[in-house]
Amino acid sequence: MSELITPQGRYAVAAILFDKDGTLLQFVSLWGSWGECLLERFTKDMKQRGLQIPEEQLPALMGTIHNAQGSITDYDRNGPLAMGTMRDLYAILSWQGYLQGLSWAESMELVHQCRLEADVMLEEKRPVHSLPGLHRFLDECVSAGIPLAVVTADETDAAEKHLQWLGIRHYFSEVIGTDLVDQGKPFPDMVQLACERLAVEPAHTAVIGDTNGDMRMAKAAGVQVAIGITENEDTIALTHILPDADLIVRSYAELSIEVTSL
Incomplete structure (x- = not known):
């Protein structure tokens, strides 16, 4: 024993x-990097569609804490990024796209592409x-x-x-x-x-x-x-x-x- x-x-x-x-x-070394990439790609693609999510709302989407430059420096231990599943996170972002005017299918497809790019970044950097x-x-x-x-x-x-x-x-x-x-x-x-x-x-x-x-x-x-x-x-x-x-x-x-x- x-x-x-x-x-x-x-x-x-x-x-x-x-x-x-x-x-x-x-946590931040891995998921901060991933979250930054995911949010950056998502907001960029939304802007290309003439849609915009206010920057001040971004931390609340996944429960992240950002510095003045927009980098993720900490996280809410009881928030979605810390506790949620991947499906939870994708649903949160898809809902934001839907609220801004995308169809649910379009929003899910957009989030999927953003996720793929963030995953590729992780594979390359392995932070x-x-x-x-x-x-x-x-x-x-x-x-x-x-x-x-x-x-x-x-x-x-x-x-x-x-x-x-x-x-x-x-x-x-x-x-x-x-x-x-x-x-x-x-x-x-x-x-x-x-x-x-x-x-x-x-x-x-x-x-x-x-x-x-x-x-x-x-x-x-x-x-x-x-x-x-x-x-x-x-x-x-x-x-x-x-x-x-x-x-x-x-x-x-x-x-x-x-x-x-x-």
């Missing part, structure tokens, strides 16, 4: 499940960076024999690819994307499927994530502990962002594994 050691106590765990974006890899201390923690988990899995709102194929880019795919026994279940976050389906495949009970499992959707998913599945991870230093903000977390850490430096028995 192994124990997960946290700032607020020790937990005997049979498995650990991780969200992907914002938990394993830095992925792991969170500080992640590799050390994953190594400890593997050395202790703790099975690991990823449960992500992303699609499984895309998640597999991002983990490969980051060089950490080999750590995980399972990768569960939202396309493998009936209901994604905050519903328990992904945790339940991951635990079924790992042959462990949710009650003996820890979930680590960066959004309250991760925490609610974990609680709905009945896991032992739901851990929020965020670099935010504002205690009040943390309470607002992750109200359902059992505990919150600011980096993997606050987590470790100890083998208590064989």
Whole structure:
């Protein structure tokens, strides 16, 4: 048996499940780049059709925070880009095109083309960076024999690819994307499927994530502990962002594994 050691106590765990974006890899480096490309192409193509979405409305579309130059610098941990599926994001943009006067079919086709361009950009640049201390923690988990899995709102194929880019795919026994279940976050389906495949009970499992959707998913599945991870230093903000977390850490430096028995 192994124990997960946290700032607020020790937990005997049979498995650990991780969200992907914002938990394993830095969210803005990947999805900020993708979101900027998607929005830039979308607004450009809308203008070519004589239609325009006010710039001040763009951050609200996907829950992003922009600087004066329009670059995405942060994100709403409980917004569409952080918690939604790809279908959710495409529906949001398609709805904007429809509101501006496009037919629903035209709007969906436009968003599809914008998505393809953003995906090509990601393939070329591969802007992925792991969170500080992640590799050390994953190594400890593997050395202790703790099975690991990823449960992500992303699609499984895309998640597999991002983990490969980051060089950490080999750590995980399972990768569960939202396309493998009936209901994604905050519903328990992904945790339940991951635990079924790992042959462990949710009650003996820890979930680590960066959004309250991760925490609610974990609680709905009945896991032992739901851990929020965020670099935010504002205690009040943390309470607002992750109200359902059992505990919150600011980096993997606050987590470790100890083998208590064989």
